[in-house]
Amino acid sequence: MQTTKSVKPKAFIDGSRLITEACVLAGADVFVGYPITPANSLYLYATKRFPTMLAAPDEITTLQWMTGFATAGRVPVTATSFPGYALMVESINMAFMQELPMVIILVQRLGPATGTATCGAQGDLSVVNGTLSGGFTLPTFCISNLDDCWSLSAKAVETAVKLRTPVVLLTSKEMVMTLLSYDWSNLPEIKPTKMTEFKGEGQYFPYKAGDNLIPDFLPVTQTKHQVRVTASTHDTKGILQNVLPEAIENTKRLQKKQDKHLSEFTFFDLDEQAGAEALILSYDITAQAAREAAVKIRETGKKVSVLIAKTLLPIPMEYIEIANRYKRVVVAEENLTGQLRQMLFGVAGRKGVTGVNAIAKMISPNEIVEEVLRNEY
Amino acid sequence: MNIKPFLTEAELPFCKGCGHSSVAQNTEKALQKMNLDPLDVILVTDIGCHGIIDKNFLSHTVHGLHGRAVALAGGVAAGVNNSDKKIITFIGDGGATIGMQHLIGAAHMGFNITVVIHNNMLYGMTGGQPSEFTPCGFKTPTLPEGSAKAGYDICEIIASAGASYVQRVAGVGDYSDSLVNAFSAKGFSLVEVMEICPSYGVKSNPGMKLSKVIEDSGLAVKVFVDGRDKEYVTPIDSSPKSLISDKFNVDVKYSHNLSKPVSIMMSGSAGEGVQSAAEFLAKAAMTAGLHATKKGSYPVTVGVGFSASEVIISPEPILYTGSPVPDVLIITSVDGLNYAKAAAARMKGGLLLVDESLDVPQTGAKVVKFPFRERVGARNSAFYSIFWYLNNNNPFPIEALKDIFMNNKISEKVKIETMLQF
Incomplete structure (x- = not known):
């Protein structure tokens, strides 16, 4: 009989458990969900773990509710698969333009279309890469093992909050549903991230950014400054503009802020x-x-x-x-x-x-x- | 009383004679009557002529996508979670058409928002196409013969969806008291303001008066619902429990006999314990100091058809969790047989353990038949098969599986002795 090399107890868990816990510890506090296989384990864990969990009637509403929550300063997460993601695309563009943080966990399954809901896949990277109109990229992370379920999920939330942007956390059926023996006795600590809020006394320009290219945030709940949030081409005040140079510079900034900070969220x-x-x-x-x-x-x-x-x-x-x-x-x-x-x-x-x-x-x-x-x- | 302006001094951005201007002015008047502060008001708009009003408002403004403002405002209301804040949503009849589900959904939820529909009965921003609100006989530039069908009675729809306050008004003159009533309602309220688009509606229907259109359409100008006061409050659990807990830990109590990984595929029918048995097997292996993985395969209708599970037990950490060619294949039902035939055919060696009632699939594995279903019944056949496997192959002590079994509530229903009759 072999002698056992280690007597340290391990947990028998799936990746969804780690992803959910890590997101909450990193500062996410709302989960909005619409059921879809194979993302349902994340939905289930969210009902137990997120301070607020809402069941949405469809995936467009999911993204809209998430965005609404974010205007109030909350940090939302959802989990879906390609059919749901496809419905979210316009709303993800909206949140990207509005510069509101959120994490969309995309659990890949076999497509095209409904395909086979219970079969895993890695078929959605091109879709995610083409999510945003105009040649902009959506920060996207991809989980490679259970360690990543923990650390990378936290980084997804942190990046969303720090950069004020929707972030996609890409994964797939076998990664979130397979049970594995896992030594979780030394999981790295995760600390919550908060958006930098505007502290100035003068007028608040919701889309005016300093050197870091990330505007300071204010929630629509505060009573000192007017807050404008918009998805249409806008100036630094958040007022709709046509193609005025200031407004187009603001739109270009959305890509520049990612490029400027890319090294902070490059993981491999x-x-x-x-x-x-x-x-x-x-x-x-x-x-x-x-x-x-x-x-x-x-x-x-x-x-x-x-x-x-x-x-x-x-x-x-x-x-x-x-x-x-x-x-x-x-x-x-x-x-x-x-x-x-x-x-x-x-x-x-x-x-x-x-x-x-x-x-x-x-x-x-x-x-x-x-x-x-x-x-x- | 210190009445504050809600609109800037700039000119309103709408065409001359447009009812949208009147909505903006009546909204300001209503909010002033309520003595609200502009920064306690959040105006949510979307795409359509009405949506360009943002820049004139001194409240907070949130501008989203065509037809989605109601859903967006629902999220704002749930996030703000404070009924002292007024969340007002402006949409058009086009937005109400594409976003109908959001309207019904928000009324159903009771979100703390007031929706003001600017119903000018066509799409004004895109050239005057008909919406689902265009009344029967009403002409538009792209529908010169007039609409053949009636428009939605949105007030009836939203009243039946559970709104707290619903009213239709003609969009002329002072209707600020109606807006005060809507803004004061707890939960979801809606005011439909009837207008005629001066650019497309008037030109396509020369001489037609708004009052005549309303009368001909049969849409009642009245209060549909008042005082229902159903208000959504966002649940916030201030101390949810961590998902990380020692109770998921599996203590190592036994040793094992493996020098390399073994992959075990179990294939049976839904409702016959395949997934649970596979999980028991993996956990038992862990108590023997092994690494383990378990993944399930089943059709989307989880309660019928095949149910298969792949377990890998290994003395070394497991990276790849697939097992296209299992070392051990256990088939306990006809569904399981049909699903696992391909895997059986791929096996060049190893063990195929198949219920005696089933045909033996083509395989290069050593075949052992055993009457699992006959001995313990279909429901327990998967559990029984793993006890049998451990008893006869001994990758680790069968006691490990007994422990897992006895610590599960299944042991209250199924006597372990029945699992140990070989």
């Missing part, structure tokens, strides 16, 4: 092996298969590095820089055509870059190993 795991000429690049549910593939390749004496992308949007340039160090790059993701691969390397691709893709099944470590070793390097 890089496991580089000296002398390796191949890189496995992955994210979301396939990340664990990628990590395991690297173990298997190294067991054969061959060398390989692994990059797990956690900040997906805006795309950190580090990913390109890292990938350019390798002759061979294998991007593994559970969609048909390689969405991250095309975002990083274009439709034309790059010599030595190939993908491991699948739908309706998890990509296995062996498939990644085979692709990495397909052309000996």
